Amino acid sequence: MSKLKVGFGFDVHQMKEGHPFIMGGVQLEHHSGAFGHSDADVIVHAICDALLGAANMRDIGYHFSNKDERWRGISSLILLQHVIGLLKEKGWAVGNIDAMICLEAPKINPHVPAMKANIAQAAGIDEEDISIKATTNEQMGFIGRGEGVVAYAVCLIEKA
Numbered sequence: 001m002s003k004l005k006v007g008f009g010f011d012v013h014q015m016k017e018g019h020p021f022i023m024g025g026v027q028l029e030h031h032s033g034a035f036g037h038s039d040a041d042v043i044v045h046a047i048c049d050a051l052l053g054a055a056n057m058r059d060i061g062y063h064f065s066n067k068d069e070r071w072r073g074i075s076s077l078i079l080l081q082h083v084i085g086l087l088k089e090k091g092w093a094v095g096n097i098d099a100m101i102c103l104e105a106p107k108i109n110p111h112v113p114a115m116k117a118n119i120a121q122a123a124g125i126d127e128e129d130i131s132i133k134a135t136t137n138e139q140m141g142f143i144g145r146g147e148g149v150v151a152y153a154v155c156l157i158e159k160a
């Protein structure tokens with residue numbers, strides 16, 4: 001019988017005026033963008049943490065320190081590829097991923113197909129096994145004021 005594990009991930013990044021905004025490997029047209037040590041791709045970070053959590057392999061900052069110059073400005077899709085490699089070494093394969101972005105603007109919906117394609121390619125999974133959703137924060141709090149962006153993800157992993 002195969003073994004199944006679920007995982008949960010969360011990430012938040014500050015939004016900065018004039019900064020590029022990368023989400024799911026797509027550069028979004030917006031006056032501000034998520035800021036971090038890497039490309040601050042918040043949905044990919046939440047997915048990495050969900051996968052690492054499911055495999056009980058610590059978290060993204062443990063594997064990719066924000067003090068390490070190797071990861072400065074790196075595409076988070078490359079970090080996701082590393083995470084998938086770590087799971088594969090332990091015999092884990094990804095079942096499915098479901099992720100949610102909480103962001104006031106811009107609209108995410110038009111970009112969901114491209115994001116799914118990027119994440120599926122980096123994770124080596126079928127696009128059918130990755131779901132991306134979005135919500136505003138109804139203009140409340142730091143998300144509502146456009147000061148930050150949040151993402152959540154859950155995943156299922158399996159090993160024979």
Ligand SMILES: Nc1ccn([C@@H]2O[C@H](COP(=O)(O)O)[C@@H](O)[C@H]2O)c(=O)n1
Nearest residue numbers: 103104105106107108109134135136137
């Ligand atoms: N940044 C966002 C936020 C929301 N959406 C889509 O709009 C729908 C309505 O959002 P509410 O927060 O008003 O419920 C939501 O269900 C998403 O489909 C989006 O694309 N980008």
Ligand SMILES: C[C@@]1(CO)OP(=O)(O)OP(=O)(O)OC[C@H]1O
Nearest residue numbers: 036037038040061064065066071
């Ligand atoms: C991805 C890493 C590494 O570049 O940096 P950030 O882009 O700042 O992202 P965060 O989600 O705060 O933590 C993980 C990191 O160590």
